[in-house]
Amino acid sequence: MTGSDPISDAVVAGSAAGELGDAIQASRRKKRERYSVFQAPTPAGACSNCSTQLSGPVCHSCGQTADTYHRPIWDLLTDILDGLFGLEGRLWRTLPPLMFKPGKITQNYLSGVRARYVMPFRLYLTASVLFFLLVFAFDGIGGGDDTPATIDPEDVASVEANLTNLDAQLAEAGISPEQRAEIVRMTEAGIDQAQSPPDLPPEVRTMQGQVNRDEIKRSFRQALLPEDFPAETAGEDAGEDGPVVVGDGVMVDPNGLDELPLPVRRDLAxxxxxxxxxxxATLAAEMQRWAPTMMFCLLPLYALMLAAMHFYKKGYFFYDHLVVSLHFHAFMFFLITGLSLAAHIIPGWIAVMIGLVWSNWYLYRLHRTVYSHGRFSSILRLVALDFAYLILLSFALLGLLIVSVMTT
Structure with missing residues (x-):
């Protein structure tokens, strides 16, 4: 029987077309490649890593690419950027389902569909880098108001009148002028520098800020080291001053630390x-340095909570729960980053409400898709996870504050 087999012809034709394409690509690459003193230890056509005969641009044995990378640096950078941000890149095939189809890429990845998506750990790193870059490099989240604080002149006049009345009351009480001046000075020092009259000279504002800091340090040391202030701490109200403001929104309560050894308390002071x-600023810098580590440590802890919640289900391994944790935290980082940028356009409370609703809906759908739970069961697990994670995050933030203080 004469004639050719159509299937064989197709295979041969495809092979020839593939060889021709490889030859054209190799020719183009040959023109771009430069001479290098570092030559492959294997003959041409063999993998330079494991010596396996190549049948394509990637070794089927060890997975190493056949590219020598002896090309202009901008050519290599173009390949990297195109692979990451190109329309055909994995990132753009991963982000839409990650954000809008909860559980889809997680289920696909655990089922073996992995080449088309960004690896879970790399996805988490990308999301966390963007998030912390926004928070730290651009000084926080949301549309902050950089307008200098101002006070109505009537309020300034009212404060001055109150100080005058205070001086008169102290005089009627028989307090000496020196004592009255000291009390009025301390009262004035209690006014926050940001709330000072806007027309004060810069040197006066600087001096007032230093006075405030000195008063805070003295109060903190008095509560932390009563041995150094025997006269001041002999009264009945010793150690009942409450929290002390040590920075922007940071309050520390020294009470309850008096049982620590004296050297430790001196070091804390x-x-x-x-x-x-x-x-x-030093505390904020240390918190910024340790915050990514804290969030990274939460990943396996969240996976442990998922594992404990599904201990009775067969076929789920800790690796599966860890992938769920990586995808969920990556989603949260991308969500908060996007809403933080949107907070410059929309009111902050709307951004917060969108974040709360979206994150809880995501977690609900995650249980429905990945773990195949029913509606009621998914809602119960959602509430339990929210509560448990809130407690875990509170302890993590406390630990972050302690570590930051101890490394300041």
């Missing part, structure tokens, strides 16, 4: 002095 002198 010295660290507190450095934090207060910097206006909380």
């Amino acid at each position: 010295d660290r507190a002095d450095r934090i207060i002198d910097s206006g909380g």
Whole structure:
């Protein structure tokens, strides 16, 4: 029987077309490649890593690409950027289902569909880098108001009148002028620098800020080291001053630390002095340094909570729960980053409400898709996870504050 087999012809034709395409690509690459003193230890057509005969641009044995990378640096950078941000890149095939189809890429990845998506750990790193870059490099989230604080002249006049009345009342009580002046000075020092009259000279505002910091440091040391202030701490109200403001929104309560050894309390007092002198900048810098580590440590803990919640289900392994945790945290980082940028356009409370609703809906759909739970069961697990994670996050933030203070 003469004639050719159509299937064989198609295979041969496809092979020839593939060889021709490889030859054209190799020819183009040959023109771009430069001479290098570093030559492959294997003959041409063999993998330079494991010596396996190549049948394509990637070794089927060890997975190493056949590219020598002896090309202009901008050519290599173009390949990297195209692979990451190109329309055909994995990132753009991963983000839409990650954000709008909860559980889809997680289920696909655990089922073996992986080449088309960004690896879970790399996806988490990308999301966390974007998030912390926004929070730290651009000084926080949301549309902050940089307008200098101002006070109505009538309020300034009212404060001055109150101080005058205070001086008169102290005089009627028989307090000496020196004592009255000291009490009025301390009362004035209690006014926050940001709330000072806007027309004060810069040197006066600087001096007032230093007075405030000195008062805070003295109050903190008095509560933390009563041995150094025997006269001041002999009264009945000793150690009942409450929390002390040491920075922007950071409050520390020294009470309850008096049982620590004296050297430890002295070290804490010295660290507190450095934090207060910097206006909380050193503490904020340490918290920024340790925050990514804290979030990274939460990943396996969240996976453990998922594993404990599904201990009775067969066929689920800790690796599966860890992938769920990575995808969920990556989603949260991308969501908060996007809403933080949107907070410059929409009211902040709307952005917060969108974040709360979206994140809980995502977690609900995650249980429905990945773990195949019913509606009621998914809602119960959602509430339980929210509550447990809130407690875990509270302890993590407390640990972050302690570590930041101890490394300041």
